[in-house]
Structure formats: structure tokens, C-alpha cells
Amino acid sequence: MSFIVALFIMLAMLCFLGITAIKAGKYRRYPIHSRLELYPVPKEGKLKARYGGSYFEEAEWWDKPRTIDRANQTKDILGEMLLIRKLFQNNRSLWWISYVFHVGIYVMFAWTILLLLATLWPHAVFVAFVSFIGGFGFALATVGAIGLLVRRVLDSTLKAYTTPQEYFNIILILLVLVTGIISWGAVSSPFEVALGLLTFSGLELAPLVIVHLILLGVMLIYIPVSKMSHYVGKFFAFHKVLWDNDPNQQGSQVNERLKKAASAAPATTQAGWSASHISPAGLVSDDASNPDKPGEE
Numbered sequence: 001m002s003f004i005v006a007l008f009i010m011l012a013m014l015c016f017l018g019i020t021a022i023k024a025g026k027y028r029r030y031p032i033h034s035r036l037e038l039y040p041v042p043k044e045g046k047l048k049a050r051y052g053g054s055y056f057e058e059a060e061w062w063d064k065p066r067t068i069d070r071a072n073q074t075k076d077i078l079g080e081m082l083l084i085r086k087l088f089q090n091n092r093s094l095w096w097i098s099y100v101f102h103v104g105i106y107v108m109f110a111w112t113i114l115l116l117l118a119t120l121w122p123h124a125v126f127v128a129f130v131s132f133i134g135g136f137g138f139a140l141a142t143v144g145a146i147g148l149l150v151r152r153v154l155d156s157t158l159k160a161y162t163t164p165q166e167y168f169n170i171i172l173i174l175l176v177l178v179t180g181i182i183s184w185g186a187v188s189s190p191f192e193v194a195l196g197l198l199t200f201s202g203l204e205l206a207p208l209v210i211v212h213l214i215l216l217g218v219m220l221i222y223i224p225v226s227k228m229s230h231y232v233g234k235f236f237a238f239h240k241v242l243w244d245n246d247p248n249q250q251g252s253q254v255n256e257r258l259k260k261a262a263s264a265a266p267a268t269t270q271a272g273w274s275a276s277h278i279s280p281a282g283l284v285s286d287d288a289s290n291p292d293k294p295g296e297e
Helices: 002-028 046-051 070-083 085-090 092-120 124-154 156-160 164-187 190-199 207-225 227-242 253-263
Strands: none
Touching (some): 002 190, 002 207, 002 227, 070 085, 070 227, 085 092, 092 124, 124 164, 124 190, 164 207, 164 227, 207 227
């Protein structure tokens, strides 16, 4: 049983990385979005980004080399991903508990990497440091998850649009955290379990540790196929939607992508839409093809 669990957790980690990469590639290949050109755009640089300006302000901009401020762009992306800045600006009361939860998750990922390194270099000082990081991450993530769950249950506004899946997501994470806290604090050393998982040798797992690892593996597989995969989509939403102001010039890559998107046939196969530009070929009704003939309500 211990060997099967060890193999399962390894496969779950590979699934997490693989599905995340597949989803990122899928987002990258999506048709070009509706270009709204919303400003400010951080890659225009601090000066123009401060008041919402762009390279279009320059006289004969099409003949000038375009300058993109990658440093300012990266700073803005990291500010949102690490600080959840938009939530802080728009819903400060929810931000506090959400930020505690997300920081806890970030710390837990860092702890996992450090834990694996500690199996290779089990120096006493390093092991103590890794133990502290793990305890800190477990505490933050658990407090944050409980806070988010309570907030969704008690806040009438938030409760109104919280789906069963979102409750399931938080409860699943809480189960992983609670079983992990009990397992590592009272049952088995995480360093010994990590070493056993890596080497598949001398691995005798306690029942609660097995439950924790199975839940952890399920969560790792589930996260990238659920709404929690926003960690992938967030980059593309900002970089490719909010901030895409590349010029649409004849023969440019943007122009070619727009032509391709405009020429794409509708994916629907249903005859519910009667407009000729929506319905697939052969599904346009006689009523739709004759604008002078009144249709039925």
C-alpha cells in the first residue's frame, strides 16, 4: 500500500505540472481577443503608464522604433500575482483573509521544495529552518482557508454567488492541510516520509499519512482542471487581454491573427440561431433567408 501511495503522489505531481503546461499552451493558442486597448498599460513605461498614455501620442509613431518597458510590466504582473492588488483596491475586507490564504499556499510550495532538498542535505540548521517554514505555511494556509469558508457562509452577498464547487475547493484544501498538520505533528516526520517517497525504500506509512497523501495527490490533479487554475490564466488575462496594444498594421502578426479570427466558421451546430452569419451552412431557415417574411415569436 505504501508503495502504491508513493507512486500515486509522484504521478500526481507530474499531472499537476503537465496539465498546467497543457492549459497554458491552450490559452496561448486561443484566437486573438477583442482588442479594447484599455489604459494604462504598464509596458508603456512609468511615465506614460502614470496617466494612461501610449506610443500613439507620438507624431508618426509608425516610423519610430517602439520601446517596451519589460521591467515595469513584470513589476505590475508580480504585484497582482503576489499581492492580489486588484482585490486590495476593490474589496479590502476580503483581501486580508484571501491574502493570508494565498501567502500560505505560496509558502507551502516553497516548503515542499525545501523539504526535498533537506532529504539530500539533512543538516540540523537547515532542517530546523525547513520545519519552521512548514509550520508557518500550514498555519497561514489553514487560517486563510477557514476564514474564506466562514466568509462565504456568513456573508450574504458573497454567499449568493458561491457555487457548490467553490465550497468543495476550500473543504478539499482544508482536509489536506488538517491531515497534514496532524500527520507531521503527531504521527510521522515529514523528512522521513519525503525520503521514503523519493527512494521507495523502507517506506512504512501510517494510515493517517496515507490518507493525507491520497488527498494531496487528488488535490494536485484536481487544481489545474478546476477554477483554481486561475494561476495560469491570470498571466494571459493581463498580458494578452488588458495590455495588448500592439499596432494593427497591414501585414503585421496582429493583422493576420485578426483576419484568421474573422474568417473562422461558427462552432455551433444548433439551428436555434436563425441569422445567416451565425448559423452553420445548411441550417439557415427559409424565414431567416427572406428578410421580408415575418418570423414567428
